[in-house]
Amino acid sequence: MVKGKHLKQTRILLILINFIAVLYNASLYLFATHYIVLHHRSHALLERLDVIPGNPVQLYVMAVAAASILCLAILAREYIPQFTEMGDSFIVVELLLMIAILVILHDSYNGVILLVFMDIIYHAQDNKHWLLLMIAGFASLLFSNYGVLSQVIDFPSLDIYLAFYPHRSATMLSFFRYFFESFNIVLFIVFLITYLMDSLEEKQHLQQEMQMVNQVNSELKNYVALSEKIAEDRERKRIAREIHDTLGHALTGIAAGVDACIVLIDVSPERAKTQLIAVSKVVREGIGDVRRSLNKLRPGALENKSLKAGLTQMIKEYEELSKVKIDLYYEWNHVDLDNTKEDVLFRVIQESITNSVRHGHARHIEINMFVEKDHYTIIIQDDGMGCEHIVYGYGLTQMKERLAIIGAKVEFMNINGFRTLVEIPKLKGEDEDDESHDCR
Amino acid sequence: MKTNRLRDSLIIFVLSALFIAIIYTNNPDRIITLRLGVYAGSSWDVPYADSYHLVDQIIKAFEKKHPHVKVKYVSGITKEDYSSWLSDKLIQGQQCDVFMVPTDDFNLLSDTSGLENLNSLIGNSYTDVKAFYPSALAAGEVNNRVYALPFESNPMMMCVNMDLLKKEGINLPSQNWTFQDFYKICRKVTKDTDGNGELDQFGVTGYTWQEALEENGAALFNDDGTECYLNSEKVRKALSSYARLVALNGHIKVSQSDFDTGKVAFMPMSLAQYRTYRSYPYRVSRYSKFRWRSVPMPGSSRYKIHMPTTLFAISSHSSHKQAAWLLLNDLTLDVHNQQALFKESSGSSVLKKVMTSKTTQKILKNDNMGSQVLTSQTINQMMTSSSSSPHFKKYNEVMELANNEVTLAIEQGSLDSDLPSIESRIENMLTK
Numbered sequence: 111m112v113k114g115k116h117l118k119q120t121r122i123l124l125i126l127i128n129f130i131a132v133l134y135n136a137s138l139y140l141f142a143t144h145y146i147v148l149h150h151r152s153h154a155l156l157e158r159l160d161v162i163p164g165n166p167v168q169l170y171v172m173a174v175a176a177a178s179i180l181c182l183a184i185l186a187r188e189y190i191p192q193f194t195e196m197g198d199s200f201i202v203v204e205l206l207l208m209i210a211i212l213v214i215l216h217d218s219y220n221g222v223i224l225l226v227f228m229d230i231i232y233h234a235q236d237n238k239h240w241l242l243l244m245i246a247g248f249a250s251l252l253f254s255n256y257g258v259l260s261q262v263i264d265f266p267s268l269d270i271y272l273a274f275y276p277h278r279s280a281t282m283l284s285f286f287r288y289f290f291e292s293f294n295i296v297l298f299i300v301f302l303i304t305y306l307m308d309s310l311e312e313k314q315h316l317q318q319e320m321q322m323v324n325q326v327n328s329e330l331k332n333y334v335a336l337s338e339k340i341a342e343d344r345e346r347k348r349i350a351r352e353i354h355d356t357l358g359h360a361l362t363g364i365a366a367g368v369d370a371c372i373v374l375i376d377v378s379p380e381r382a383k384t385q386l387i388a389v390s391k392v393v394r395e396g397i398g399d400v401r402r403s404l405n406k407l408r409p410g411a412l413e414n415k416s417l418k419a420g421l422t423q424m425i426k427e428y429e430e431l432s433k434v435k436i437d438l439y440y441e442w443n444h445v446d447l448d449n450t451k452e453d454v455l456f457r458v459i460q461e462s463i464t465n466s467v468r469h470g471h472a473r474h475i476e477i478n479m480f481v482e483k484d485h486y487t488i489i490i491q492d493d494g495m496g497c498e499h500i501v502y503g504y505g506l507t508q509m510k511e512r513l514a515i516i517g518a519k520v521e522f523m524n525i526n527g528f529r530t531l532v533e534i535p536k537l538k539g540e541d542e543d544d545e546s547h548d549c550r
Numbered sequence: 551m552k553t554n555r556l557r558d559s560l561i562i563f564v565l566s567a568l569f570i571a572i573i574y575t576n577n578p579d580r581i582i583t584l585r586l587g588v589y590a591g592s593s594w595d596v597p598y599a600d601s602y603h604l605v606d607q608i609i610k611a612f613e614k615k616h617p618h619v620k621v622k623y624v625s626g627i628t629k630e631d632y633s634s635w636l637s638d639k640l641i642q643g644q645q646c647d648v649f650m651v652p653t654d655d656f657n658l659l660s661d662t663s664g665l666e667n668l669n670s671l672i673g674n675s676y677t678d679v680k681a682f683y684p685s686a687l688a689a690g691e692v693n694n695r696v697y698a699l700p701f702e703s704n705p706m707m708m709c710v711n712m713d714l715l716k717k718e719g720i721n722l723p724s725q726n727w728t729f730q731d732f733y734k735i736c737r738k739v740t741k742d743t744d745g746n747g748e749l750d751q752f753g754v755t756g757y758t759w760q761e762a763l764e765e766n767g768a769a770l771f772n773d774d775g776t777e778c779y780l781n782s783e784k785v786r787k788a789l790s791s792y793a794r795l796v797a798l799n800g801h802i803k804v805s806q807s808d809f810d811t812g813k814v815a816f817m818p819m820s821l822a823q824y825r826t827y828r829s830y831p832y833r834v835s836r837y838s839k840f841r842w843r844s845v846p847m848p849g850s851s852r853y854k855i856h857m858p859t860t861l862f863a864i865s866s867h868s869s870h871k872q873a874a875w876l877l878l879n880d881l882t883l884d885v886h887n888q889q890a891l892f893k894e895s896s897g898s899s900v901l902k903k904v905m906t907s908k909t910t911q912k913i914l915k916n917d918n919m920g921s922q923v924l925t926s927q928t929i930n931q932m933m934t935s936s937s938s939s940p941h942f943k944k945y946n947e948v949m950e951l952a953n954n955e956v957t958l959a960i961e962q963g964s965l966d967s968d969l970p971s972i973e974s975r976i977e978n979m980l981t982k
Contacts, residue, residue, distance in 0.1 A: 143641055152637035157947075162664035164867065165643025199557070264663065 113232075114308045120301045121232060125181050127297060128225045131290035132211060135219040135268065136173035138283060140166045142271035151274050158273075161264035163216075173214045180207040180222065184229050201230060201243050208250065216265035219287075221294040223251045228301055360396030364389055417452045418442070421477075424460060434467055436475045445481060445540060454512045455488065455534070458520070461509055462490040462530045470494020470528050481536075488532040496528040579618065582870050584877055586623040587639070587649030589632035593860045594704045594822030596896050604894050608887050612880050619873045640664055647868040648877050651698050651861040654946050656690065659863070661943035665697040666864040671875045672696060678883055686900035689859035689938035698861035699882040700900035702891060704820045705857045705932040706761070707924075708847050713840040714739060714751070714815050723845055725931065729765045732816070732848035733795055739815045740798045748802070754795070754816040755804040759956055761818060762792035764856055764937075765849030770952065775942025775980055780952065780973040789969075793960050812840045818847065820858075822896035824924065844924045846932050854937030859900065898929055905930050948976050 143166040146155050156162065163169075187200050208226045211219075227247040234240040268287075272280045367389035374382040415423070418440050425436045447455070459477060466472040472494030480487045500522050502510070513520050518534040574580070588605055592598035602625055609621045623646070627635050633652045639645045640659075651659060659665050672679055679687060682700055690698030710722065718739050723731060736753025743751050763770060766788035771778055779785055809817040819827075824844060847855050862881050864874045880887060888899040889909055899905055911926045939945060952972065959968040 147638045147642060150634055152641045153634055155641055156637050156658060156662060156664075157943075159662055162640050162645075162659070162662045162866070163643065166641075168643060 114304065114311075117232075117301070117304045117308055120297060120304055121228065124225060124228055124294070124297045124301060125184055127290060127294050128221050129177050129181050131219055131221050131294060132173055132177040132215065134286060134290060135215050136170040138268060138287070139163075139215075139218075139271065140170045142268075142274065146271065146274050149274070155270065155274060158270045159266045161266055163266040169214060173211060176207050176210045176214060177222070180204060180211065180225070183207070184225070187229075187233070201226075201233070204229060205243075205246060205250070213263070216268065218265075218268040219291070220251075221291055223247065224294055224298040227251065228298060231302070231305060357396060357400060360392055360399065363392045364396070367392065417447065417456065420452075420456055421459060424456075425463075425477075428463060428467075432467055434463075434473060434475060436463065436477065439476070439478045441481055442479050442486065445486065447540060451516050451534070454516050454518075455532070458509050458513060458530075458532060459488065459490065461505055465505060466490070466492035466494050466528060470496060472527060484536050486534040486536060488530075488534075490530040490532075491525075492527045492529075494527045496524045498524070500524070581618050581620060582873055583620045583622055584648060584870060584873055585646040586621050586877070587632075587636060587646035588623055589627050589629045589650060590625065591629050592822060592826075592896055593629065593653070593702060594820060594858075594897055595629075596822045596826035598895060601895070604887075604890055607890065608880055608884075611887075612877055615880075616873065616876060619870075619876075621877060643867065645865040645867055647870055647874040648862060648864055648881070650701065651690075651863050653689075653858050653860060656698060656861060657941050657943050657945050660692050660697040660941065663866055666866045666868065666871060666874075668696040668699070668864065668875070668878075669694075671864075671871065678879075681883065681903060682900050683902060683905075683933045683936075685854070685857055685933065685936040685938050686859050689857075690861045690863070692941045698863035699878055700859045701862050701882050702895060702897040703857055703859045703900050703933060703936075704822045704897040705929060705936055706818055706820055706847055706855060707824065707844045707928070707932055709809070709817045709819045709824070710843050710845055711809070711812060711815050711840050712843055714812065722843065723848070725846055725928075726851040727845070727848050728852070729762070729791065729849045732765075733791065735815065736795060736798055749800055750813060752799055752802075752804045752808065752814045754818075755809050755814050756806060756817050756819075757795070758818075759789060759792045759960065760856070760953075761847065762795070763788045764853060765847060766791060767849070767853040771940050771942070771945075771948075773940055773942075775940060775944060775948075778948070778973050778976045778980060780956075780976060781969045786966075786969065789956070789960070789965055793963070793965060796960060819844070821898050821929065825896040844928060846928065846935070850932065850935050854935060855932070856939055857933065857936035859938060860897075898933065902930070905933065944980060948979050951979065952976060 143163075146152055183200060183204055204226045208222045211222050227244075230240060230243045230247050234244075269284075272283055274280075275283065367385055371382045371385045371389070374385055421438060421440070425438055428434065429436055463475060463477075466475050470492050472492035475490065475492045478487070478489040478491075480489075500506070506522065510520055513532060513534075516534065518532055520533075521531040523529040523531065586605070586609070588601075591601055605623070609623075613619065613621060629652075632650070633655055636645075636649065636652070636655070645664070651665070679696070679699075683703065686700035686703050687696070689700055690696055712722065715722065715735070720735055720738060723735065732754075739751055740749060740753050741751050742749050760770075763785060766784070768782070768784040768788040769779060770785065804814060806817065808814050849855075862878055864871060864878060868874050882888070882900065885901060885903055888901045888904045889907065891897075892899045892904055892910055893913055899910075904910060905926060907926075914924055914926055914929075955968065955972045955975075956965075959965045959972070
């Protein structure tokens, strides 16, 4: 989560307070021992202690060292990237240091548990075992709160040391001890509240962003629909104009020529014949114009390209757009089909790929283009979920109709996904230009 | 990758530091220094000219045997200051490796885990430890765990004024005499000899109610110090016997000087006092007027009599425990050193072998008092039939209270009515 400024400040303050508290408690052991020795009360102290204490100077050095390492470890983990990645092992080190401080300070200050607890919560999302660590932290809190540690191990209690000071000094010294402890708890609570508020805020923020994204998405959809509509209109207008310009012109001419022929055929069959030749010329020109118009409607990918190049480019674009893997096995290198056939086949293959992705959610598509004895075959196989009953919707019907124009058959099958099988009859001399007239 | 390299180098650093530390501490050629804690003078509040002479001798021999160990001690600490000095060192974490445990502080130190449990160090050489008098060993033992080894004991005995008994026609009490025998003799000798209406001859001086309890076989506490038996039938009976004994002297307070002037038949005396008193100038000034002898305390053949013992222990915080154990052995278990101790000091050795040795018999004979006054057999018997005081932390504290209250109750003659309340006060202290 994004960590807020206040959260970071509370955390730093918590680390600081704990360090001071450890320092204070360790100093109390050191100075109280000194005071007691100075006032010849050490025997009285021993009589009241449950266990003989260790060297107070050693205690001081060890406590300060352990607290320093703990604080540095907590800070380093956030600010040094190499350590941040070590996550869980760092928390284990922190827990060990925490136990060390508890034992070194003879259980006189257990605020460090809250400190480590805080760090576990702070990095909760980066840790895989955060729940386990939370339980460990909570258990140690419970243990120290009920003095379980001091019941398992005998500790020289700091309160006994302080009782040797004059009443007023002892009260003052104890006051600061409890002050640090309480302040630590208050800071921990503030940390928790800040953390909760931060995560709530972040959640709200995320929701807002989601809403915005949804809105933008629907606007985009509308826009796409609109531009499709515009493009469609424009195309329709263009086709209308073409028809008007080319066919209109030719047909009007043909109509006028034929009318003249009707009159002339009785008067002068010779002139009528001449007229019909002229009409025939116009018809041929019209056919040429229509063909040119249709040529303008060719798929963009096929413009000035061979079928193979067009398919390869289309496949490449598709692969880039979606995560589908498409393999093309093209064995038609020596085949030369006319443009119309190529257009239809291109559209059919394109439609099949679209269907595989959109309806079949396929990850892999294989396109095989073979040459058989008397026909050409295209097999498009995907690994999608296919469908139990093949329903002929707009896409499939369109495909069937288009293929019928070029005399081809199509079959749709449900085998290991979805399979489209197209068979195009072979025409003699498919590479001959004039042969192609037959299928126009 | 970077993280792994960083972690690996950290692990390598820690491991190599550990390795170096292990190599260093286990280096057999490393010279280590043992700190020894001892006080000047005698443990038994009697003059002792040069107590460091023996310590220096033991250290010298020890260092010769173990060239890689040096022993150091601070001299000039009196017995009075020692407990306080030791406490200072203990709470500052600068305790000596091996130190003398003041009799009164043993319970405190063993209870607060200041003393090393020696069982593992004793290990297989447990038969060596059997060389001690059981009661001397028991002085440093709590719940079968040995925390300290005995160094010197000071058995109690009863001095008898032979001339006074002979004058009254009473035989010297046998070694097996009981408290009742003792009381009978006291009653017999307590009298007004010059006819002025006031008592001027007495049975005993310096005899305490605690001794009366022991000699009647009554214990005041259980071993753990959780229960007090002050108001029990046995203790009541022993205390009333003691009160009767005290009552024999009427209102007169009999002092030690009365014994010295020959007016008292019995006086309990420790071995240390006995051995010091014989030396110049005490002997000449005090004991030239009458013949005297030492016998075991009454009842000691049936019941165990308390015997103070000084102990040496190893600090639980010591970092050279093995070397400390060797030094401790030399101090306590070495027959040669213990024999020297019996010669130089005024107490008794804690080893049976030393106390029954010919040298010991010779030392006792050479005191110009006649061989019959105190023999090594008598001491041996006293030490064999003695016990150590209970081992619980508050023993000294509750004994102080009990002593004040019981003494007051005996003086005021209100024992019967006071005992229940004293007992409940003691039990309160124990359970606190």
